[in-house]
Amino acid sequence: xxxxxxxxxxxxxxxxxxxxxxxxxxxxxxxxxxxxxxxxxxxxxxxxxxxxxxxxxxxxxxxxxxxxxxxxxxxxxxxxxxxxxxxxxxxxxxxxxxxxxxxxxxxxxxxxxxxxxxxxxxxxxxxxxxxxxxxxxxxxxxxxxxxxxxxxxxxxxxxxxxxxxxxxxxxxxxxxxxxxxxxxxxxxxxxxxxxxxxxxxxxxxxxxxxxxxxxxxxxxxxxxxxxxxxxxxxxxxxxxxxxxxxxxxxxxxxxxxxxxxxxxxxxxxx
DNA sequence: AATGTCCCCAACCGCCGCAGC
DNA sequence: GGCTGCGGCGGTTGGGGACAT
Numbered sequence: 001x002x003x004x005x006x007x008x009x010x011x012x013x014x015x016x017x018x019x020x021x022x023x024x025x026x027x028x029x030x031x032x033x034x035x036x037x038x039x040x041x042x043x044x045x046x047x048x049x050x051x052x053x054x055x056x057x058x059x060x061x062x063x064x065x066x067x068x069x070x071x072x073x074x075x076x077x078x079x080x081x082x083x084x085x086x087x088x089x090x091x092x093x094x095x096x097x098x099x100x101x102x103x104x105x106x107x108x109x110x111x112x113x114x115x116x117x118x119x120x121x122x123x124x125x126x127x128x129x130x131x132x133x134x135x136x137x138x139x140x141x142x143x144x145x146x147x148x149x150x151x152x153x154x155x156x157x158x159x160x161x162x163x164x165x166x167x168x169x170x171x172x173x174x175x176x177x178x179x180x181x182x183x184x185x186x187x188x189x190x191x192x193x194x195x196x197x198x199x200x201x202x203x204x205x206x207x208x209x210x211x212x213x214x215x216x217x218x219x220x221x222x223x224x225x226x227x228x229x230x231x232x233x234x235x236x237x238x239x240x241x242x243x244x245x246x247x248x249x250x251x252x253x254x255x256x257x258x259x260x261x262x263x264x265x266x267x268x269x270x
Numbered sequence: 271a272a273t274g275t276c277c278c279c280a281a282c283c284g285c286c287g288c289a290g291c
Numbered sequence: 292g293g294c295t296g297c298g299g300c301g302g303t304t305g306g307g308g309a310c311a312t
Contacts, residue, residue, distance in 0.1 A: 021281085110278070
């Protein structure tokens, strides 16, 4: 078993190992994303002066640094939600995380293994929940022509609401479109947009389970809460980062006609 | 006080799907 | 259709705090 790590002079390492993120690294990453947004995880470490891999930066941001992340204990409701959705979805932690805004898949996965695993096995209350979910899914499914299974319906990666003119699956409601203008994201897979997508998909799931009226569904989507990154994309004093090149930004953001790159301020403006 | 053990959780790893070329 | 690069996901590892001996 692991012993307490000590330095050569016998002092404890104050919780910092070689691979742990230091406050300085966190600050660098946060400051960089705050200034330039998320444009390419692989190139971000070099541009921001970090010696981490892009994946590591992404993980750190997604699990720890992003402003909407919720820290601290899981509430009883959170625990029940995890238990129930785990019964239904299995180890699809990202899907379960989508049901708990502010919680990362990694955190939920850890919490499950640490606290809920045993409980989950003997949790009987979820049986009713699952029955209800499956039943509702089947009812919705019965209103559709295609024959995909209820699991597919619940976990679909593509929106099933008609007339969605969004960017790669994101509906262009005024709210969400505005947020994507602010978000400096290069593709549908970059976290900020993905967050919006996830938020959309979460509620899409819920909508699938709670309503079969298309107009109600669409109305609900437009009223979805969305996560705004505005606060972290405000310009700040230049910390000496390497900015993404305008050419690259032009290439990656030409899909957003209302957005342009302000070379003078190195920031996106409408 | 020193040593051993348990266990949480941050971080890593490898695989996969997707998009662009 | 194949290749490449990228991001996302789930499984696993190991650092280190808390507690026991």
